Amino acid sequence: MILHNIVGVLLAGGESRRFGQPKAFAKFKELTFWEHSYDAMKNITDRQLIISHPALVERFRDDSLCQVFTDNEEVKGKGPLAGIYTAMEIENAEWFVVLSCDIPYINEKTIQTLLDLRHQNVKAVIPNIKGKLHPLIGVYHKSILSIISKQLENHEHKMISLLEKIAVLYVSENDIDVDLKSFSNINSQKDYLQLGIDENKTDY
Numbered sequence: 639m640i641l642h643n644i645v646g647v648l649l650a651g652g653e654s655r656r657f658g659q660p661k662a663f664a665k666f667k668e669l670t671f672w673e674h675s676y677d678a679m680k681n682i683t684d685r686q687l688i689i690s691h692p693a694l695v696e697r698f699r700d701d702s703l704c705q706v707f708t709d710n711e712e713v714k715g716k717g718p719l720a721g722i723y724t725a726m727e728i729e730n731a732e733w734f735v736v737l738s739c740d741i742p743y744i745n746e747k748t749i750q751t752l753l754d755l756r757h758q759n760v761k762a763v764i765p766n767i768k769g770k771l772h773p774l775i776g777v778y779h780k781s782i783l784s785i786i787s788k789q790l791e792n793h794e795h796k797m798i799s800l801l802e803k804i805a806v807l808y809v810s811e812n813d814i815d816v817d818l819k820s821f822s823n824i825n826s827q828k829d830y831l832q833l834g835i836d837e838n839k840t841d842y
């Protein structure tokens with residue numbers, strides 16, 4: 639297995655129940671949602687993995703740098719943690735940039751800012767913006783794989799449970815100079831409608 643320094647993980651294996659259709663393929667500014675996440679990390683990670691589910695894999699781009707996989711059989715249906723586990727099993731990278739596919743304002747500067755804050759005593763860098771944690775716009779160290787694995791075995795699927803077990807650097811809006819819209823995520827059709835309205839606003 640080749641050791642990559644940083645691998646980008648795009649999580650797109652959710653059911654999009656609230657959205658009503660696969661949100662990875664919703665459009666914003668000419669691009670699909672998944673492409674916004676992909677573009678935010680493609681130039682600053684060595685390789686990119688999309689972790690989705692069988693019904694969707696063919697709709698993504700798959701080439702030598704960006705490959706599409708499905709959740710490992712033993713963890714499928716267990717949420718974002720299953721996707722992160724799958725990616726960490728596939729690639730032996732030092733660090734993983736993890737992004738959901740429902741954050742169409744995400745951009746490279748935001749991800750690079752989080753990457754720059756890594757240091758040897760932390761296992762994850764996670765935004766805490768205006769009191770809200772964003773574990774799916776995060777940077778994770780490979781050494782947490784065994785903890786994730788144990789959590790999944792114990793049916794503890796919450797990202798927050800993982801964060802409670804590892805050394806996390808939480809980054810607030812006061813620590814970074816990035817567009818805070820980056821952290822807006824779209825769960826429902828109502829959020830999607832609001833996206834067009836917010837586009838013309840300058841405040842978060």
Ligand SMILES: Nc1nc2c(ncn2[C@@H]2O[C@H](COP(=O)(O)OP(=O)(O)OP(=O)(O)O)[C@@H](O)[C@H]2O)c(=O)[nH]1
Nearest residue numbers: 649650651652653654655656689717718721738739
């Ligand atoms: N690989 C993988 N990704 C997942 C899984 N569940 C959620 N995700 C991804 O994690 C991100 C956040 O997902 P949510 O919005 O919480 O869940 P969702 O299933 O997509 O949507 P809802 O059904 O409305 O809850 C999205 O990018 C999802 O595609 C999973 O089981 N496997």
